[in-house]
Amino acid sequence: xxxxxxxxxxxxxxxxxxxxxxxxxxxxxxxxxxxxxxxxxxxxxxxxxxxxxxxxxxxxxxxxxxxxxxxxxxxxxxxxxxxxxxxxxxxxxxxxxxxxxxxxxxxxxxxxxxxxxxxxxxxxxxxxxxxxxxxxxxxxxxxxxxxxxxxxxxxxxxxxxxxxxxxxxxxxxxxxxxxxxxxxxxxxxxxxxxxxxxxxxxxxxxxxxxxxxxxxxxxxxxxxxxxxxxxxxxxxxxxxxxxxxxxxxxxxxxxxxxxxxxxxxxxxxxxxxxx
Amino acid sequence: xxxxxxxxxxxxxxxxxxxxxxxxxxxxxxxxxxxxxxxxxxxxxxxxxxxxxxxxxxxxxxxxxxxxxxxxxxxxxxxxxxxxxxxxxxxxxxxxxxxxxxxxxxxxxxxxxxxxxxxxxxxxxxxxxxxxxxxxxxxxxxxxxxxxxxxxxxxxxxxxxxxxxxxxxxxxxxxxxxxxxxxxxxxxxxxxxxxxxxxxxxxxxxxxxxxxxxxxxxxxxxxxxxxxxxxxxxxxxxxxxxxxxxxxxxxxxxxxxxxxxxx
Numbered sequence: 001x002x003x004x005x006x007x008x009x010x011x012x013x014x015x016x017x018x019x020x021x022x023x024x025x026x027x028x029x030x031x032x033x034x035x036x037x038x039x040x041x042x043x044x045x046x047x048x049x050x051x052x053x054x055x056x057x058x059x060x061x062x063x064x065x066x067x068x069x070x071x072x073x074x075x076x077x078x079x080x081x082x083x084x085x086x087x088x089x090x091x092x093x094x095x096x097x098x099x100x101x102x103x104x105x106x107x108x109x110x111x112x113x114x115x116x117x118x119x120x121x122x123x124x125x126x127x128x129x130x131x132x133x134x135x136x137x138x139x140x141x142x143x144x145x146x147x148x149x150x151x152x153x154x155x156x157x158x159x160x161x162x163x164x165x166x167x168x169x170x171x172x173x174x175x176x177x178x179x180x181x182x183x184x185x186x187x188x189x190x191x192x193x194x195x196x197x198x199x200x201x202x203x204x205x206x207x208x209x210x211x212x213x214x215x216x217x218x219x220x221x222x223x224x225x226x227x228x229x230x231x232x233x234x235x236x237x238x239x240x241x242x243x244x245x246x247x248x249x250x251x252x253x254x255x256x257x258x259x260x261x262x263x264x265x266x267x268x269x270x271x272x273x274x275x
Numbered sequence: 276x277x278x279x280x281x282x283x284x285x286x287x288x289x290x291x292x293x294x295x296x297x298x299x300x301x302x303x304x305x306x307x308x309x310x311x312x313x314x315x316x317x318x319x320x321x322x323x324x325x326x327x328x329x330x331x332x333x334x335x336x337x338x339x340x341x342x343x344x345x346x347x348x349x350x351x352x353x354x355x356x357x358x359x360x361x362x363x364x365x366x367x368x369x370x371x372x373x374x375x376x377x378x379x380x381x382x383x384x385x386x387x388x389x390x391x392x393x394x395x396x397x398x399x400x401x402x403x404x405x406x407x408x409x410x411x412x413x414x415x416x417x418x419x420x421x422x423x424x425x426x427x428x429x430x431x432x433x434x435x436x437x438x439x440x441x442x443x444x445x446x447x448x449x450x451x452x453x454x455x456x457x458x459x460x461x462x463x464x465x466x467x468x469x470x471x472x473x474x475x476x477x478x479x480x481x482x483x484x485x486x487x488x489x490x491x492x493x494x495x496x497x498x499x500x501x502x503x504x505x506x507x508x509x510x511x512x513x514x515x516x517x518x519x520x521x522x523x524x525x526x527x528x529x530x531x532x533x534x535x536x537x538x
Binding site: 052 | 283
């Protein structure tokens with residue numbers, strides 16, 4: 001992740017400020033920065049959106065292409081995500097520097113959308129087992145100023161809202177071979193319902209409190225962060241934790257104690273309830 | 276809990292809101308400034324084919340016989356005597372250095388210093404040979420374009436609103452709580468890590484937003500402009516200051532007061 005280096009005193013200032021609910025730019029712990037959303041910014045895509053959250057700038061383009069459905073889901077289309085961390089955002093992303101972050105974000109997006117209700121995949125099917133719509137969602141990071149996941153998810157939702165998929169009809173002639181006919185009218189298209197597309201909320205733990213929408217400096221002071229993707233009705237679709245390995249430490253300690261108990265053999269003194 | 280989403284609005288051209296009578300002569304690299312050879316050429320220009328040509332993108336300034344082009348956005352060029360605020364990224368690793376300096380200054384620390392000399396390749400050598408320079412403690416750093424920091428006699432200001440500010444010529448602005456008493460013996464290398472009071476924090480956050488506001492509207496930064504902007508921003512909440520409509524309102528009021536003060 002793009003990061004800034006801060007001196008001890010600067011970090012102490014930020015942490016104390018968060019404790020008192022007054023962050024460096026005057027926001028409270030639960031306040032977002034102002035968001036600007038604009039759709040239909042790229043002309044040769046099926047749908048696009050650009051979202052600016054403070055200085056974080058994300059551009060998403062969606063292209064709908066015809067292809068064959070996956071073997072295990074023959075009645076559905078699917079989405080493919082690709083994230084490009086361009087060197088425009090920060091010099092760290094030069095060359096292959098941004099690839100790790102890009103794959104991490106793409107994997108998170110796959111997990112968020114990996115459920116039955118986020119996007120109605122059955123509506124993307126043209127003819128079962130033969131043709132379906134594949135939506136290629138490309139995310140481009142133009143500028144990075146903290147809180148990437150939230151912004152990317154807002155942009156993806158806006159781009160999917162803006163996506164126009166051409167209406168097609170399947171014609172079957174006497175021999176049984178199918179023909180796909182695209183309608184002549186360029187405005188005759190179907191739109192996706194994005195009601196259940198989730199949005200991500202990232203909570204960063206700073207000191208004893210959590211903040212929403214952390215800037216780069218605040219992310220540098222945070223110990224751990226929790227990413228929750230939640231739909232408009234409050235249903236949680238995915239959760240991810242980054243930071244201190246409390247979970248891993250818990251498992252490692254439990255494992256070592258269980259092994260120790262086993263190594264004592266059958267002759268170990270059992271304490272039970274009467275000990 | 277505040278969450279605001281809005282549609283983007285195109286920025287209005289500056290001349291409309293300011294109402295300037297004389298339009299600035301803007302040039303880009305390669306533009307001819309004048310074919311009159313009587314002028315002396317200053318920064319940002321060069322002579323080619325008997326014409327004076329601009330080498331940077333900016334506005335042309337003329338003082339009697341001297342023509343120079345003031346760039347709108349540049350990398351910082353050091354001059355002797357400039358005050359800079361900087362972050363230590365790398366250091367020499369010799370034995371004496373380990374013994375002496377590491378106790379005081381680590382990597383990543385912020386310091387304020389003065390430019391002692393400038394080398395021919397553009398590198399500068401800094402010194403902190405005065406008690407007012409040295410390691411910076413708790414506060415907020417704002418990075419702006421160096422061309423927006425006005426050159427003044429002093430760059431250390433104790434603002435009457437309750438905080439102090441260092442306007443580095445390199446574009447790094449440091450806002451910090453005014454120290455209670457001047458520590459003569461500390462010499463500025465031990466950082467005070469006690470919590471800063473809420474009132475001071477509010478002043479510092481407000482100043483930070485004011486500076487960001489002025490920079491977005493390309494107003495020169497110096498103690499008076501920052502102070503006027505602070506006073507104009509008092510009716511609004513600190514976190515509202517970055518909303519476009521409030522930003523315009525505050526900057527217009529600041530510009531008005533600055534014009535009155537000049538005129």
